[in-house]
Amino acid sequence: MAISAGAASFFITNSIVVNMTAGLSVGLFVPVVDEIAQNWGNIRNLWYSVRYRNRSIRVSTSYLFKIYIDGKYLLIRGNRYRNQFQPVGGVHKVSPQGNATLSAMGVTDDDLIPLDAVSYGDLRVRVPGKRIFQFFQWFDSRQGREDSPWREFQEELLAINILPQTKFPHIMHNYLRREVDSIRFSEWAEEMEILVADIYELVPNQEQEDALRQLAAYGHPDIVWVSSQQIKRRGASSGQPQTIEISAHSRRIL
Structure with a gap:
């Protein structure tokens, strides 16, 4: 009887120890996982470096820009690739102060796109691999670079009167997310490449909504309104001949 009692006590005690150890392990594991998840971008960039x-x-x-009205997305004809449509937006610009910071890192201009009045100051660059972590620390600080989507909205829709400037003296927008593609080898660039996109959503007031609906009703040769399915299919519609081509990166606004 004494042996049975002792055995029972042994198993109970060990069960308590095991449960306490398991609880402690889970208690330590969860914060560690949370910390890794919150800092995954930094960890990834450090590994790349x-x-x-x-x-x-x-x-x-x-x-x-995600511009969405009545179940359709607004896409605009590309400036460099005139046969395809894409979301309003473009490459971030860098200020002279930002250029000085990047030069100190050894960052150089990309040579795939001709440097002209349109592309000057674009944040499309070649970064020494060992500086990737430092580069993204600078990028996330938002110092010395464009930090508003207004410029491209104004240039692509207002300056050439696709939308009336009087109805859009300013805009409200929501920041949705940032998409950072995993590093990959680009056959086009013949180099390892990282693509980054900040996605915004236009939040029009009633007057601006009316202007967008009017644009949809009357049309414009440099604008199309398409469904999410058309974007996914790069412009194709079921049972219909394909009349437009939609860029691959348009999927980002869905």
């Missing part, structure tokens, strides 16, 4: 320290990495950062 080590893994690709002796290579040059092409980095292109942009912002895109």
